[in-house]
Amino acid sequence: MNLLAKKDPRVSTQNGPRRTIVPRYTVDETADSFVITAFVPGVDRSALETLVEGDTLTIFAHRTWTPPADWTAVYRETPAADYRLVLELDHRVNRDAVRAELNQGVLTLTLPKAEAIKPRRIEIKG
Amino acid sequence: MKLIRYQTSPLFTPGASYPTLRDEMDRLFDVAFPTLSSLQRGGLFGDLEGEFPVDLYQDKDAFTVRAELPGFRKEDISVEMADGILTVTAHQKTDTKPDKKNKETATTIQERRVSRAIALPENLVLDKIQATYENGVLTVTLPKREEVKPKQIAVEVK
Numbered sequence: 001m002n003l004l005a006k007k008d009p010r011v012s013t014q015n016g017p018r019r020t021i022v023p024r025y026t027v028d029e030t031a032d033s034f035v036i037t038a039f040v041p042g043v044d045r046s047a048l049e050t051l052v053e054g055d056t057l058t059i060f061a062h063r064t065w066t067p068p069a070d071w072t073a074v075y076r077e078t079p080a081a082d083y084r085l086v087l088e089l090d091h092r093v094n095r096d097a098v099r100a101e102l103n104q105g106v107l108t109l110t111l112p113k114a115e116a117i118k119p120r121r122i123e124i125k126g
Numbered sequence: 127m128k129l130i131r132y133q134t135s136p137l138f139t140p141g142a143s144y145p146t147l148r149d150e151m152d153r154l155f156d157v158a159f160p161t162l163s164s165l166q167r168g169g170l171f172g173d174l175e176g177e178f179p180v181d182l183y184q185d186k187d188a189f190t191v192r193a194e195l196p197g198f199r200k201e202d203i204s205v206e207m208a209d210g211i212l213t214v215t216a217h218q219k220t221d222t223k224p225d226k227k228n229k230e231t232a233t234t235i236q237e238r239r240v241s242r243a244i245a246l247p248e249n250l251v252l253d254k255i256q257a258t259y260e261n262g263v264l265t266v267t268l269p270k271r272e273e274v275k276p277k278q279i280a281v282e283v284k
Contacts, residue, residue, distance in 0.1 A: 039196045039197065039262075040196070040262070041194035041195065041196040041261065041262035041263050042194065042261055042262065042263045043261055043262075044261055064261075065263070067183055068185070070185050070186070071183040071184065071185045071190070072183065072184055072185070073181065073182070073183050074182040074183060074184055074189075075180075075181065075182040076181045076182075077179035077180055077181060078179045078180075078181050078192070078194055103197070104196060104197055104198060104199070104259070104261065104262040105194070105195075105196030105197060105261050105262015105263065106196050106197035106262065
């Protein structure tokens with residue numbers, strides 16, 4: 001985790017070291033892919049970065065909205081933190097074909113299964 | 127002025143069944159460190175199913191409620207103001223994409239219904255309440271009535 005945080009310039013430079021939280025997420029498996037659904041409310045498309053680096057998948061989502069200076073918080077329940085999710089990928093994922101989609105604060109990542117693990121029929125010759 | 131009431135008195139409430147020491151400590155911590163407790167509450171899919179985190183801000187002109195409601199459609203969300211209580215309800219029916227190939231597809235969002243009631247002060251302009259929904263966050267702006275805005279009166283010094 002520490003090594004990754006160092007590699008990621010946004011964590012250390014922009015707005016100082018801002019606290020990050022792990023978003024709520026689920027992982028589902030379909031016949032030909034894995035689907036990660038992460039809930040990142042308050043994040044604009046431009047403030048979201050998904051990075052596949054070797055065996056590591058990193059999702060970094062920056063909360064774009066901050067209250068104007070003259071607003072006072074009467075009551076707060078949401079944490080003022082960015083989202084950061086780091087997942088390990090194994091050999092079953094085709095890293096070159098990861099797709100991401102962000103819709104109203106829900107990030108859907110589709111990770112297709114690698115061809116190598118799909119069942120294949122082997123013809124008998126001769 | 128009424129504020130959001132999400133739990134009863136932070137201290138001991140007579141009449142209720144006797145809470146354990148642990149419950150008391152948890153509640154005291156919730157009051158002392160609201161951000162921590164909201165992290166634990168976890169929002170939409172946390173332990174408290176059916177709730178979602180809400181912030182309330184005010185400036186000199188208006189109150190603003192921000193609610194984190196990821197993954198809904200605009201038309202799934204209803205905002206009502208009655209008797210000084212703002213009620214936000216989001217209801218989404220099961221959104222199953224028919225997929226003949228993958229019958230075991232587990233990636234459908236189940237039907238969910240979440241609701242939250244927020245008590246607000248009475249000095250609001252009810253017909254000027256506005257709501258927007260963007261990036262999974264619902265923002266409701268409730269303008270204050272003119273007379274409750276702080277007025278500046280120039281006093282002439284003779």
